[in-house]
Amino acid sequence: MFNKKKQPPIKSLIAEGSHIDGNIRFTDGLRVDGTITGDIHAGEDVASILVISEVASVTGAVVADHIIINGSVTGPIHARRMLELQPKARIQGDVDYAALEMHQGALITGQLRPLLGEEEKPTLKLAANNQ
Numbered sequence: 001m002f003n004k005k006k007q008p009p010i011k012s013l014i015a016e017g018s019h020i021d022g023n024i025r026f027t028d029g030l031r032v033d034g035t036i037t038g039d040i041h042a043g044e045d046v047a048s049i050l051v052i053s054e055v056a057s058v059t060g061a062v063v064a065d066h067i068i069i070n071g072s073v074t075g076p077i078h079a080r081r082m083l084e085l086q087p088k089a090r091i092q093g094d095v096d097y098a099a100l101e102m103h104q105g106a107l108i109t110g111q112l113r114p115l116l117g118e119e120e121k122p123t124l125k126l127a128a129n130n131q
Contacts, residue, residue: 007066008047016055023060030064032056032071039075040064054088069106080115 010029014020018034027043031051035058042048042064050064056071063078070086075093077083083097087105094110 008049010049010051014056026050032058036060044080054086076110 008028010031012026012030014030014032014034014036016033019037020034021037023038024030024036024040025043026040027046027048029049029051030040030042031053032040033053033056035056037059039060040050040058040062042050047066048064049066050062050068052058052062052067052069052071052073054070058072059074061076061078062073063080065079065081066084067077067079067082068084068086069089069091071088072090073093077091077093077095077097079095079097082099082101083095085091085100085102085106085108087103089103089106091108092110094113095108096113096115098115100112100114
């Protein structure tokens, strides 16, 4: 996973106070502090990281390798490698993940579906253990 490899750099920021109506495609890393009404999709050719901060709000589908959420997302989420839900995360929508780290206080209204290979078990990580 990302712990063994260097994470991609966050090269783009949607600042607090910004509002975007429309879909976003990005590579490497993106941090969202503003409001987005539309889908956010990371390219598949290179590793990607998406950070949705506690002041951010996204209404639309979210797809990336490593997703960290501490804000609000209304729509489906597809984390190809890792999904981290921090304490103020609020999700309304179905969540697909390869690995999941969920802190106490995070809230999901929707289905959790692990992305499984052949007879694999999903990787779950307790945030309290920090392992």
